[in-house]
Amino acid sequence: MGADLPVLEVDLGTGVRAAFTTRVGGVSVGGYAQLNLGLEVGDDPRRVRANRDAVARWLGAPVAFAHQVHGAGVRIVSRLPAAPHVVVGEGDALVTRSTRLGVGVLVADCVPILLADVASGVVAAVHAGRRGLVAGVVLRAVDEMVAEGARLPQIAAVVGPAICGACYEVPAAMQAEVGSVVRETTSVTSWGTPALDLAAGAAAQLRDRGVRHVSRVNVCTREDDRFYSHRRAGTTHGATGRFAGVIRLLEPPATA
Ligand SMILES: [Zn+2]
Numbered sequence: 363m364g365a366d367l368p369v370l371e372v373d374l375g376t377g378v379r380a381a382f383t384t385r386v387g388g389v390s391v392g393g394y395a396q397l398n399l400g401l402e403v404g405d406d407p408r409r410v411r412a413n414r415d416a417v418a419r420w421l422g423a424p425v426a427f428a429h430q431v432h433g434a435g436v437r438i439v440s441r442l443p444a445a446p447h448v449v450v451g452e453g454d455a456l457v458t459r460s461t462r463l464g465v466g467v468l469v470a471d472c473v474p475i476l477l478a479d480v481a482s483g484v485v486a487a488v489h490a491g492r493r494g495l496v497a498g499v500v501l502r503a504v505d506e507m508v509a510e511g512a513r514l515p516q517i518a519a520v521v522g523p524a525i526c527g528a529c530y531e532v533p534a535a536m537q538a539e540v541g542s543v544v545r546e547t548t549s550v551t552s553w554g555t556p557a558l559d560l561a562a563g564a565a566a567q568l569r570d571r572g573v574r575h576v577s578r579v580n581v582c583t584r585e586d587d588r589f590y591s592h593r594r595a596g597t598t599h600g601a602t603g604r605f606a607g608v609i610r611l612l613e614p615p616a617t618a
Pocket residue numbers: 525526527528529530582583584585
């Protein structure tokens with residue numbers, strides 16, 4: 363374990379390290395096995411801390427997480443929470459200019475988004491579920507990056523593993539409500555009922571806000587059991603963990 367932690371690494375430019383973790387490489391057991399990073403899902407907190415330490419070793423710095431509330435709150439993070447706090451506060455997006463810490467979001471079907479403007483030295487992690495997407499958390503995170511010095515044409519974004527538009531069944535009224543805010547979310551399940559494609563909606567919002575470099579991992583958490591899935595767990599045992607999208611600015615190389 364450590365630097366060789368099996369994660370899904372993504373390229374957001376030289377000078378930044380970013381990845382989506384998987385279930386593999388941690389010490390949690392049962393429905394939480396193995397690399398559960400969520401402290402609020404009923405897992406043994408000592409195991410979760412050991413798992414978070416493994417991710418910190420991979421990233422080369424500890425990771426700041428917020429208490430996520432499915433809102434549009436964005437927090438600017440410049441230091442880790444002082445003990446005994448484990449979160450930097452309430453919010454669904456974290457933005458930092460610091461090279462001494464990473465920022466992360468926890469998910470299990472919701473959409474994790476990682477953003478970086480390496481030239482300006484600003485990175486962000488966003489948690490966008492159905493409610494957050496409608497509330498505008500993706501748009502607000504981009505705005506806050508710009509307020510911190512990022513330039514829109516330089517921002518690169520990757521939309522991570524999430525429940526796909528062929529799996530995320532919702533009532534027709536909910537589909538209509540979300541679709542009226544983010545048209546691109548409207549989808550149909552593989553069995554022909556109303557659905558939402560949150561990742562498509564997040565990608566559309568990023569492009570609408572002026573982010574030119576948007577890529578998608580295109581992995582469905584419900585179908586791919588390398589990842590935790592709230593919906594998949596609901597039909598089996600119930601308990602499940604959270605994986606994370608994490609990102610960190612690296613120290614610029616020393617100039618001679
Ligand atoms: Zn799917």
